Amino acid sequence: MTYDTRLTPARPDLAAEHLRETIQADAYAPGRRMQVVRSFVDVKRAPADSAPTDTQALFGETLIVYEQKNGFCWGQLDRDRYVGYIDETALAEKSFKPNHRVRTRHTMVYPEPSIKAPPVEALPFGAEVNVVSASKDFSEIQGGGHIFSRHLAPTTRPLSDFVGLAEMFLHTPYLWGGKTDMGIDCSGLAQLALNAIGVPAPRDTDMMEAALGRPADIDDRMRGLRRGDLVFWRGHVAIMRDEHTIIHATAHSMTVMIEPLQTARDRIRSNNFSEITAVRRV
Template structure:
């Protein structure tokens, strides 16, 4: 059944289909029924989100452990779900979520760490957890923090959720050498906008997922006529379909498909290459608030 959203609504951010839609969209979309969503939490370390149930097709983004979501439908082993963090809507594996029993208390503050079944680093780890994953910690014992599920994680690798990083550029630099992965958000693989979103998230700043959304939402515009000397560390430079971070004088930090990893390279050279080979001209520069 063909379903078209009304003008002004983005399918990436609108939990609506021909057969059902979120209750708050009543009167805005033409769906057969409207439902209240179920508040849930991601229970796996990484959960891919796709625009359809065809999970071997291109994906949009990833959920990390502990992220809060709202589930609107479950069918055929998949859920129709929306991220509470950035509003992204899509399909994910149904068994990857659990009820929100208690709020998260801590976040993973290192690139990655192991989750153990008990208080010993000699035990085979259960999962690898990634930066910005959220955990509910119930107690601490020696070097470990114990979660509400009884799992153990190195306490020094965690910070309280309210304790954030001061510099998003420094966080992004931690990912240098990480492989490029479309829709990724971890050091195992991430894309250009995923790198930006992940770095800001570690600093307690919520930003949208995709480049076009980020270009509209982050900071203030900076006049740019090609003179890279006017740019500052932390400026975001956008192309149609790509974003990078100015990390120093004439220096661009970005996850990109040319190198297939996160790199630093001369900004002026990158602008010329991107103009000729991929995304065309720079569309804007945005300067985040201090």
């Protein structure tokens, strides 16, 4: 049986117990739920610091771990079902149920409700926390720490305007597999912004192109585009800001940038002969 290794917790030597009847492996594991307790952590393709980073998991995210060995946990993220290896020191047994998420590019966690206290942590956009008490200025989170209240939003109340959320990351460095304002890639940018408005989004561009929205009603000259349309090339995605310009994380400038769609289209065509493969309207 063939399967997508990015989304299937299976290797020749080990697979998830629920796959016993469908995928052959030397052994099977029931798995246990764990939680990310670091600001963010790389999800690696192999159990080595030098291995490529395929994505990142943010504070509060949960996953099912099927193996813990040599300093790495191998498992599957609950949010987007991605499979990979994570530094075991970034994980703990699940201890809290998130009820708020960070709505700003980054926010500080203070040991007390004072902006003059030295921060103990910084959490990125999309990180999830459990608020146990709140005032106008600060919210106390489970496990200790205080966050400026207006930097948080209830998980039950999606944000709006995912294009505007993506624009918060303008000039952020490009980073393959990145999902924070320390570094982000094209699909990470789209996924973060869509998740924040309550639209579950896969991690990689091919998955997004297959799963998100519907084909946009445009003509051969790209007329009819709207703000929020997703434009896909082979291995790349951009977000329309209006009918003419896009925002995307691109290795061309190694940043998140805004530019005319036609400029990006001509450059991508000339560099790797890739044409636009789809335009999806979410």
